[in-house]
Amino acid sequence: MPIIQKIRIILVDTTHPGNIGAVARAMKNMELARLYLVNPLYFPHAEATARAAGADDILQNAVVAESLLEAIQDCQLVIGTSSRVRSLPIALLDPKEAVTKAIVEAKVGYEVALVFGTESSGLSNEELKLCHYHMHIPTNTEFASLNLAAAVLIIAYEIKMALAKAEEGEEGGDVFGLVQQLPELATVVDQECFYTHLEEVLIQSNFLDPKKPRHLMERMRRMFGRARLERAEINIWRGVLTELQKKMIKGVIE
Amino acid sequence: MPIIQKIRIILVDTTHPGNIGAVARAMKNMELARLYLVNPLYFPHAEATARAAGADDILQNAVVAESLLEAIQDCQLVIGTSSRVRSLPIALLDPKEAVTKAIVEAKVGYEVALVFGTESSGLSNEELKLCHYHMHIPTNTEFASLNLAAAVLIIAYEIKMALAKAEEGEEGGDVFGLVQQLPELATVVDQECFYTHLEEVLIQSNFLDPKKPRHLMERMRRMFGRARLERAEINIWRGVLTELQKKMIKGVIE
Structure with missing residues (x-):
């Protein structure tokens, strides 16, 4: 093409x-x-x-x-x-x-x-x-x-x-x-789902106070944005976040 | 400036x-x-x-x-x-x-x-x-x-x-x-006066027939244009042309 x-x-x-x-x-x-x-x-x-x-x-x-x-x-x-x-x-x-x-x-x-x-x-x-x-x-x-x-x-x-x-x-x-074998990068939708998930986890962890967000998510976006996440990396992150959530819910329950 | x-x-x-x-x-x-x-x-x-x-x-x-x-x-x-x-x-x-x-x-x-x-x-x-x-x-x-x-x-x-x-x-x-000590180039007016003078001499010499110009002056312009004439060079050329004209007039008179 x-x-x-x-x-x-x-x-x-x-x-x-x-x-x-x-x-x-x-x-x-x-x-x-x-x-x-x-x-x-x-x-x-x-x-x-x-x-x-x-x-x-x-x-x-x-x-x-x-x-x-x-x-x-x-x-x-x-x-x-x-x-x-x-x-x-x-x-x-x-x-x-x-x-x-x-x-x-x-x-x-x-x-x-x-x-x-x-x-x-x-x-x-x-x-x-x-x-x-x-x-x-x-x-x-x-x-x-x-x-x-x-x-x-x-x-x-x-x-x-x-x-x-x-x-x-x-x-x-x-x-x-400059063209090399570049990795399969995440799409914008992949990224946005990841950021949403990340924010959720940061709030659940009490690290991020939605009333005083202090630009935390912007900083996260900037950092990951510079890294240009690969699709595989996002999948790993999503797995990590899911596991963290399970652990946190379990913690509350116990 | x-x-x-x-x-x-x-x-x-x-x-x-x-x-x-x-x-x-x-x-x-x-x-x-x-x-x-x-x-x-x-x-x-x-x-x-x-x-x-x-x-x-x-x-x-x-x-x-x-x-x-x-x-x-x-x-x-x-x-x-x-x-x-x-x-x-x-x-x-x-x-x-x-x-x-x-x-x-x-x-x-x-x-x-x-x-x-x-x-x-x-x-x-x-x-x-x-x-x-x-x-x-x-x-x-x-x-x-x-x-x-x-x-x-x-x-x-x-x-x-x-x-x-x-x-x-x-x-x-x-x-x-790329900036060097470039020579003092001729201005457009210098050039045009030179081309006019050159054409005059070419016609007087019978080399250029005004009825059948055959793009001669365009070719001259292209050649001198590529050369980017210096002011001093134009002065030399003008001198040459003037001398040629004197000779041609003399020839006709003699």
Whole structure:
């Protein structure tokens, strides 16, 4: 399957339908094909079709989802754009780094999502927490209002350039030099089930007080997120948690 | 003087004022400042201001020129965008190569122009002949209709990324590694005066028949264009041509 087919662009809470069309056009200009829309305010819409300027197929095939989680549930790599250089200590990539990761992992066969937030304020912290990496497109700090289609265009352009170089052969093909036999990574759904289970156990253990969570789960997510859990590792963890729960219940009963 | 101040974006024969505004916004997003407009159909215009979304200073400082030659007359490096991979045997750069050249030469102090053609058909062959290099932004061959602001955005983004890496220091600073003591290059005006003089002499010598020019001058331009003539070399050539003319006139008289 072509690499392009493993990479999806996700727009979250898009307000203006014209922007959805402009994104479709930018994607098609650079040969991307898969568009996901999370809670678009208006879609389908005549303005989207008009601004797509012929990239109608991308709009027609767009997948509409009710939440970001739904749109990324089968993904192994999720990279979210961040307009601010946030204080969250999650790896912040520049566009080239993000695209290199995306292409290498798509080549291995992973499902890859590149996520763009709402026009006014970008991705929420909750949404950013669902991402393995954040990427930031450098702009003028005093005039950073890059529009949505412009952001997608830059990322799509980087993908096109990287793939073109890889196809040219050895000299520019650094990207594929990075492809190795990567392990079977957990999907987002695997991870979320694990986090839910972990939180449950941490609460049951009294280590985590739901009234004073002290960012404990965020820290857990960050740590496991950096590790990029494999499916087999998650299975091990789930087994551990289940056993712990049995023990704790037994303890209460005894 | 900052490198950015040595680089101008030139839009030729722009039809839609909204595109001029969108270009100004893309430039400001990426910290470019100098916009030249050759024969804009409408400028200034409310739609340009609206689409600039706050990049008004760039519009206010835009220089309007009557011809591309006027807009580039003081430049030592002119790179024109070409939407087609043309048959003209002039060096065709990708965006990264073009931007590397632009930055290196701007760093040396040359005036650099990046030229974008009209929305419908790009730069004319006459305009492309005035450029030292052509650059091509790779797009989907079946959907290549990149809009004007998108093309400028990609180039401006590459400039911003290259400068950011250069500022970071050694590791990414490949670009400035290329800066050497470059010679004083001829400006476009120097060159055009030379080409005019050369053509005159070629006609006077009967080598060039104005009724059957057989692309001779284009070939001359290409050859000298590849060589990137220095000011001193042009002066030598002008001297040679003048002497040849004296001899030819004398020959006719004798």
